[in-house]
């Protein structure tokens with residue numbers, strides 16, 4: 001179980017994660033695995049008492065849920081290890097290619113030194129297990145540099161005199 | 172050359188401050204080595220066999236004299252008075268103390284240098300033709316594009332944790348001096364039928380365990396689309412590259428397993444989606460970066476120099492050096508000088524602080540304050556007046572840097588190998604030194620002609636052995652060092668991977684084996700003009716095999 005931060009503020013997590021054979025309970029917000037989503041898609045999308053999110057492993061492509069994104073409130077992208085950066089690109093696909101406006105949360109091996117990069121790729125929520133990271137975020141520490149050479153999913157932030165392609169956000 | 176603006180300065184300085192804090196936390200024990208490792212790697216700090224090693228980027232191999240002097244200062248103050256120029260246009264310091272590294276980085280930042288992304292699974296220092304902006308055969312200077320790529324790839328949030336390291340090279344001429352086809356992305360600046368600038372794009376080249384020549388993915392990408400096209404390639408790779416096995420994680424394996432046609436479709440689809448977006452390069456932005464690389468104010472000079480001719484006539488050693496180490500410049504009356512850091516018996520690519528200071532001085536006095544580092548581990552003075560060549564030569568001679576062997580058999584590329592590197596399976600520097608001694612006679616070297624010999628101390632191939640006309644790979648077998656020989660590799664525009672010729676040689680046999688190969692070539696070449704590589708391509712491995720492994724004499728039946 002991790003600690004949820006939304007926009008770097010600690011929150012209670014209203015979402016219940018459903019994996020494997022577990023039945024999907026009514027009346028609550030659930031994040032289901034891609035397997036469950038695909039096998040119970042009709043029932044899940046027909047539900048009107050609780051929101052739905054989907055959890056994707058690195059190798060489960062965004063295209064598998066692309067057609068249903070307007071019905072989903074959360075997409076959770078896993079970092080099985082901090083060194084596996086697949087989900088950075090998937091967040092960008094969600095935001096840039098599909099215009100997804102719901103919550104994109106990073107889960108798994110989320111570490112403080114990566115939070116800033118994740119935000120720039122479109123993540124706005126994190127479920128953190130790493131103690132040092134929880135401690136730092138709780139104190140409001142985020143060591144990310146605030147100078148960027150290139151636009152990412154955060155391309156609306158513009159620095160003074162910036163070239164478009166070399167956006168130098170000074171936020 | 173490129174000069175930092177306020178933003179670049181602030182960026183690099185805040186990065187140094189960030190790392191200083193992280194090192195302090197490591198030294199105090201607050202950060203474990205495990206947690207510190209990804210951080211130090213992103214700042215170019217490796218843990219070697221005996222000590223930490225710091226790898227400093229020399230973006231696209233271009234330096235000014237002040238920067239070269241700073242490298243000398245660092246070698247003197249924090250290291251054992253020398254540095255090692257690598258095959259990626261970087262310089263490595265082998266003996267810094269961890270506590271000193273933040274100060275070294277601060278010193279580097281003061282002359283607009285850094286060690287960002289010189290290691291780790293990210294986009295590495297972008298390399299370029301070391302004759303860029305000077306060579307007579309150039310279509311356009313590749314460095315403005317390399318600089319644009321440097322900016323775009325620096326701490327790109329999406330691409331810091333790729334499946335594996337990612338190397339980009341840019342060339343600006345039809346002749347490839349940067350081994351472009353052995354990079355993850357290779358870009359060749361060219362003009363299309365409408366005379367517009369753009370790039371031929373190659374992907375999936377690389378050396379290492381599974382060497383591959385890159386495949387062309389696009390004949391022409393417009394200049395304005397440079398970043399969109401590269402970002403599309405990187406995104407497809409980051410999403411689909413293998414992470415289950417680090418030996419299969421480079422983009423070359425993805426190209427190989429997915430097929431270039433299928434992969435190209437994915438890249439093109441992503442490119443189409445983003446090409447009209449923020450990454451599209453406005454013409455005025457490209458031109459403003461280009462302005463940093465404007466040619467220096469060359470004098471109008473005749474294309475010949477009586478002074479040079481007289482000096483050559485008077486000094487045969489100088490004449491020989493001019494013949495080997497001086498290349499044609501695009502401006503009349505100027506030449507490009509290759510300073511071979513390959514004196515007889517020296518470790519390839521090593522330079523002492525005193526040598527670096529001399530090079531800095533020569534760059535300042537004779538080359539418009541510019542120096543280059545080549546992937547062949549040499550230093551280049553790109554803009555020298557023909558009239559000044561003798562003065563440059565004399566100064567180099569006085570400091571042991573006038574080897575007239577550029578492109579010859581003793582202009583060896585060798586990685587650090589077992590003398591320094593934690594991954595090594597064999598030594599490579601002593602092998603290079605012995606071969607260099609055996610062939611030290613310059614007459615003999617010149618008789619042999621162009622021959623690229625490259626040595627790696629393990630399968631990772633930092634010494635580019637697959638791309639050597641003669642390649643040597645050190646392996647370990649039953650506790651002994653054994654050297655495997657490959658033939659016919661090439662890193663130029665006719666890129667090829669060398670073929671393994673047969674069983675390996677012990678360390679006391681390898682120099683003899685090289686000599687046998689050379690003698691076989693000399694005996695069988697069609698003329699003095701046929702190079703080793705050409706002769707090998709004509710004859711194939713058979714005569715070389717026969718010479719190296721003579722069949723045992725048949726015993727007569729009774």
Ligand code: SF4
Pocket residue numbers: 586587588589592593594595596627628629630631632633634
């Ligand atoms: S080839 Fe091997 S031994 Fe040589 S530097 Fe690279 S990793 Fe080290």
